[in-house]
Amino acid sequence: MDCITLEAEDGADLDVLTWAPQGTARGIAQIVPGMCEYAARYDAFAVELAERGWFVIAAEHRGEGPRAAAAGELGQLPDRGYHQLLDDMSSAHDHFAADLPCLPWVLIGHSMGSFLARTMAAQRGREMAALVVLGTGGPLGPAGSVGTLVADAQTLMLGEDHPSRLMNRLAFGPFNAAFMPARTEFDWISRDTRVVDDYVADPLCGKVCSTGFYRELLRLMRAANSVDVMRATPPGLPVGLFSGGKDPVGGAGRGVRQVAHRLRANGVRSVDLVLYPGARHEILNEVNRRQVSADILDWIDDAVQTSPAPAEGAAAS
Template sequence: MAEHVLTGTHGLLTVREWPHERPRYLALVVHGYGEHVGRYEELAQVLVAHGAAVFGPDHTGHGKSAGERVLIEDFEDVVTDVHAVADLARAAHPGVPLVLVGHSMGGLIAARFAQRYGSELAALVLSGPVIGAWELPGTLLALDEIPDTPVSPASLSRDPEVGAAYRADPLVWHGPMKRPTVEAFARTLETVSQGGDVGPLPLLWLHGDDDRLVPLAGSRVGVEGIRGGTFTERTYAGARHEVFHETNKAEVFADVTDFLDGVLTG
């Protein structure tokens, strides 16, 4: 694994690369709220073994990147940052197809990226994406003060080790959400809902049916709004929010690589 430092819209961004000498595709991993791309080590290894060079930034205010912790005032800037990472990947491997994989908040960023730069992508994979009817921002913004209730580690996966590692991870934010970030979520949910579908771009949607952080029914509204002509859905019985860390993750990884095989050979 290598690390790069890019100048983002709000300071320096740390980008991880899981290299491949002669990749058949590039995979750009877009992490979720409060976490960092290092939590996607296993997914990255699966994709490298499948023939990808994998890249992923820590977003502004997250992980090893600069900025006040978990402060995102405009997700359009984060999309611009992710596009800079795409440019870095393509400079290393010109002409190689690019696939975007976004989880949770990263799904919101990836969906918006596809609306802005969809012609640059070969495929879009959304895992537990924050799109559509997500009620949390409205609930929090109605309060005078946002409560200090961090993400429950048990909501991430049925595997207790996942929650324990999350709780102990110093690069994960364990404090309250910040009002400007919640306001940015609300605005960008609206932007994506009005931003049109992704046209012919192949889209794979992954979701646990016991996801309490980003409930499946709310995301479905958003996915229906952006899906174009080539759409694949995989919902997993009993799975919680992080399907890449779930007890059935081998099945999830196989669904991703099968989908990408179909895209790349099709």
């Protein structure tokens, strides 16, 4: 694993972790991390991807990771919110694609990263060979509307960068309900107690984010589940949805099924859904992680073999 720093389109420093394969790369696999975590947590999975010949990249989100911590900006987002994160994803991919032209691009997003990846697929999906969606969720319904009103009000009253314990409780407080009595606030992420304890002890994980961050998260989730994004996802793009059967982000499978149904209903021809019984949110860090990783890697192999050649520079329509 190496880390390089790129200049983002707005001039900011963008840290990108890379894992290079032995020999010639077969393509670029881009990992998009979730919220309240950072790219290095995907090291084990990225190593497996690299062992199968992929050049793996994972850009650190604004407001996440070591650089944000050093700057006192953990849990904060830039003025352009999730749109800036999408631009950062593009900048990272395009930098490496310039040296690896005409090779397949596989986009892999987890949790918040899954919503970003789904939205990116609507913009640039015709350039992709496959989309892998981990730990995603469906439409929020009335709860999302209430949350957006609260986040907007808090942002106006307290400012974009004020840590919002209220929004944190509203967003994540109910997630442990299915796992009571819980040892920690984060039992919902995995059945593996060591993973949970490491997450709790990690100063880069699980922080209370800013009012602006929660507002942008809700906007992103609404966008990813919108009819516009569903319709703009290319019909020929293979999509693999992988989630825990007890993941609260995915409504214990219900929300993930909704996403699969809506993608198919809007013309996406190849949508595969895998739910792991009993698994929680971070399926790459679950007790059955070896099976999960193998399933995803095999799915990518099959999808790339059967996917039509992506159109270089094509825009999604």
